[in-house]
Structure formats: C-alpha cells, structure tokens
Amino acid sequence: MTATTPLSGLLPEAERFISQPAVPAAAAHHDGPWIPTHDPSTGREITQVAACSPQEVDAAVRAAHDAFTVSWGRMSPVARERVLHRLADLIEEHALELAQYDALESGKPVAFVQAIDIGLAVEQFRYYAGWPTKITGTVVPVADPSAHVYTTRRPYGVVAAITPWNFPLCQAAIKIAPALAAGNTVVLKPSELTSLSTLRLAELALEAGLPEGTLSVITGPGSGAGTALVTHALVPAISFTGSEAVGRHLASQAGAALKHISLELGGKNPNVIFADADIQAAASAAAATAFFYTGQVCFAGSRLLVQENVLDEVLQVVHDHAAALVVGPGLSADSTMGPLVSSAHRDKVRRYVDEAARAGADITTGGHDIGGELAGGFFFEPTVVLNPTDDSPVASEEVFGPVLVVQTFSDEDELLRRANATPYGLTAGLWTRDVGRAHALADRLEAGTVWVNTYGDFSASAPWGGAKASGLGRDCGPDGLNKYLETKSVWVAG
Ligand code: NAD
Numbered sequence: 001m002t003a004t005t006p007l008s009g010l011l012p013e014a015e016r017f018i019s020q021p022a023v024p025a026a027a028a029h030h031d032g033p034w035i036p037t038h039d040p041s042t043g044r045e046i047t048q049v050a051a052c053s054p055q056e057v058d059a060a061v062r063a064a065h066d067a068f069t070v071s072w073g074r075m076s077p078v079a080r081e082r083v084l085h086r087l088a089d090l091i092e093e094h095a096l097e098l099a100q101y102d103a104l105e106s107g108k109p110v111a112f113v114q115a116i117d118i119g120l121a122v123e124q125f126r127y128y129a130g131w132p133t134k135i136t137g138t139v140v141p142v143a144d145p146s147a148h149v150y151t152t153r154r155p156y157g158v159v160a161a162i163t164p165w166n167f168p169l170c171q172a173a174i175k176i177a178p179a180l181a182a183g184n185t186v187v188l189k190p191s192e193l194t195s196l197s198t199l200r201l202a203e204l205a206l207e208a209g210l211p212e213g214t215l216s217v218i219t220g221p222g223s224g225a226g227t228a229l230v231t232h233a234l235v236p237a238i239s240f241t242g243s244e245a246v247g248r249h250l251a252s253q254a255g256a257a258l259k260h261i262s263l264e265l266g267g268k269n270p271n272v273i274f275a276d277a278d279i280q281a282a283a284s285a286a287a288a289t290a291f292f293y294t295g296q297v298c299f300a301g302s303r304l305l306v307q308e309n310v311l312d313e314v315l316q317v318v319h320d321h322a323a324a325l326v327v328g329p330g331l332s333a334d335s336t337m338g339p340l341v342s343s344a345h346r347d348k349v350r351r352y353v354d355e356a357a358r359a360g361a362d363i364t365t366g367g368h369d370i371g372g373e374l375a376g377g378f379f380f381e382p383t384v385v386l387n388p389t390d391d392s393p394v395a396s397e398e399v400f401g402p403v404l405v406v407q408t409f410s411d412e413d414e415l416l417r418r419a420n421a422t423p424y425g426l427t428a429g430l431w432t433r434d435v436g437r438a439h440a441l442a443d444r445l446e447a448g449t450v451w452v453n454t455y456g457d458f459s460a461s462a463p464w465g466g467a468k469a470s471g472l473g474r475d476c477g478p479d480g481l482n483k484y485l486e487t488k489s490v491w492v493a494g
Pocket of ligand 1: 230
C-alpha cells in the first residue's frame, strides 16, 4: 500500500459552485441555518449547504405538484424522451465537474467516479429515455360482451426521493430517470454529506428543458428536510436508498400514511470461492470488491467464503491486492482507494476490527488508521479478518469499510446454510467451474442479485434490489419503471 498527496485541480466551474454557500433553487432566499460539509481526505470544510425549512420543502413539493398537473405531466411521451436524452448529454458534457463534487465530498477516487458513477448515471437517463413511448395498457375481456374495458398505467404525481452519500449522482439518476420517464415529478433530498453534484444536476435538468418545478432538490438533514418531504400530504410515493434503520423508520411512516414506498438498503454479501474455480480471477475480484470505494458500497463482497483447501492461495492474492492499493485523496488522479467518509465512521469501522481481534480472529493485514501525510483525513488500512465466528458483529453486520472477512467452508450444504444465515439479502458471488452447481446455488442463495464467475456488474436494464432486510422493490429495468406507475381500469358501457 502506498500513499499519494493531495492534488489541487478543481475545474473553474466546480470552484464556482463551492466557493459560496450551496442553496437549492427551491430555497433561493434561504438565510439559515446551514450545514458545513467536509472533505474526508483532509478533514477541511468545503462549503455550507442550506438546511431547508419545512416551508421551503413545502414550496418545492407544491411546485412539483403544479408541474405534474400542468407541464411535465401533460407533456407527450416523445417530448419527455427528448428531454431525458438531452439531460444524459449534459451529464456527459459535465462528467469531470460532477465527478469532482462527489470525489471531494465522499473521498472516492475521482477517476473511478467519472468512469463508473457518472457513466452509470448517463446510462440510467439513456435507458429510461426509451420508455415513455412504450408505457401501454391492455384491453381486458369481461363477462359483458358489450362493455369495453381497458387499463392505463398512470404516474403517481410527486415522488419523494431520498439518496445516500456513497453514490450521490448515480443514486440521484437511478431515482429521477425512471420516475420522470413514467411521468411523475420529483423532489429529491440528497445526503447532507454530499449535496453538490445533485444540486448541479438540477441546474442541468433545467438546461435540458425540464419544466420548472419538475425536479426540485432540497438539502438538509434527514430529520428536518427529509421528514418534511416524506410526510408531505402531496407526496404519494417515496423512493429511498440508505441504511436499514432509516428504511424501517420510513416504511412505518409510509405505512401509517398509506404511501407507496420502495427501499434499497444495506447488505452483508457472501462471495463464495469453490476449489474448482479460477482461483486467480476469483481472489482478485474478491479483493477488488472488498476494497472498492473503501468498502463503502452496499454490494461490497465483504464476507468471503472460501473452500478450505484453497484458502492459502486466495489469501495470498488478496494480500497482494491490498498491498498494491494507492491510498490517497479523492481528488488525486492516482488514488485507487480513498478515506472513510467521516471520523465517526472510521471510529466505528476500527471498533469492528478491534472487537474481532479481541474475540480471537486473526487480522492478517491492516487494521489501523493511516497517518503520515494522510493523517488529516479519515484513512484506514485495507484489512483482512480471518475466521471470525458467523455471529460476530464483523461477520454479520454491515461494516461499510475496507474490511474483508474471510471464512472457510467444506461443502455445499454448509456453505448454503451459512451464506443465507444473515438478515440481509442484497447480493452474492459464486466462483466455480461447475455450471450445474452454479445454477442450483444461484437459485437457493437469498439475494436480489447473484453474480457467477464475476462480481459487481451493474446495468440500468437489469433489475436491482434486495431480499430480506436489504429492501423492498427493485430499481433498474422494467421493474424500476413500474414502481412509479399504477394501473387504472376504465369501463365503457356498450
Ligand atoms: P442513511 O440511511 O443514514 O441516509 C440516507 C438518506 O436518508 C440521507 O439522505 C439522509 O439524510 C436521509 N434520512 C435520514 N434520516 C431520515 C429521516 N428520518 N427521514 C427522511 N430521510 C432521512 O444512509 P447513508 O449512510 O447515507 O448511506 C449508507 C447506506 O446506504 C448503507 O447501509 C448502504 O448499504 C446503503 N445503500 C444501499 C444501496 C442499494 O442499492 N441497496 C445503494 C447505496 C447505499
């Protein structure tokens, strides 16, 4: 593991956007309170972001309701498609600027953010831009031959979207693109840690031709602006990505108010290597997914289950990968792993590792904060915890750090029992050359996505979401569109 030093190099337009307090259009006259945001690579304050008041949230929701009633909601499907394509073009044109906001606020390496997050955001808008002209109903045969009965698929109205800090622009796109394609309008609250790219996206959306009010971004903490948004009477649907705890809270609020809700929550994802796999490929991918974005990824393969006779070979590859990581600031072009998002989060990650060590697990690499010239930021070593017990916190909870738990198994039955013995069910990985075994286990693993001889692939067209405590509903693909539509039956007497 080597360390890099910070690079300056913000684009002039990015400097413009952060050199003054960040205020959403919906709160143009905001005069406080403010939330400071910090660069986790240095600990320094970046800017102040408006903590929107309930009145400002109300104004945004009312504007979205008006847009649904008179502009976006009345626009032809072809016109909606054109605007979504234009927005995709603008995101591509501003890819580096948008990536710089996310790299600065989240600490993720800027080159990765530009290639992966911004690329995925563009893909969402392109994929869903193809849908408005394909949303159809059916003609329904009924007993009365003189009646003509048909269905239409109708948008809900104003969708409240709430996003986490770890994929700011990408998650905003995953929510906005299908909701708009379906004909809804959107009020989105990004994480208070990472608001800038989403605020800029709202500017680009206006430039793309989205009617005023169709997409509003409101900023502030979940307990303030977030609560005002999800409980607003003019919001019939909530789309949330974030932690299990907040997801459960919102689900109870939505249940009480009878609002539609979809939840994309956390994971503790088993990644399984059988002895007959291509061990080099499997172990390299296992290390890559564990340390990608410092492990702060819902689908991180954070629990590696290895058939016992190939453990040494796998561990060697994982250790080599960890040693080769270039740990440094998000804005450095050379970094391949950034910091954790905050000091408090780093304390939490360190506690998991220390507790595992005290309980007898072997920390085979890493386990400490990184100091030296990176001491101002919240860096933590890529870490491997060998053979903690299944019920230990490090093996069963979402650590959300660069901490790979490695455990061994002997046969398929043991593997399946232990892999499924988690409250979560977001993703799983399987590495084997036995195709029959791969299909059988893919069917029985309790996860929304199973990757076979690969890990982490993602597409706007492939449904994405979790089983069990990892969530309700699916993003992406036709499922991701349908959750923003409801069916209406129309009976015409003969
Ligand atoms: P978080 O739950 O703390 O916050 C998510 C969002 O919810 C933020 O915008 C926050 O301000 C808001 N919020 C908090 N309390 C609220 C309330 N009472 N009412 C309304 N909004 C509220 O999560 P986080 O730390 O930002 O993100 C990390 C989590 O997100 C991890 O658990 C990760 O696994 C999960 N995640 C899941 C996916 C997925 O696709 N399943 C993708 C990315 C992240």
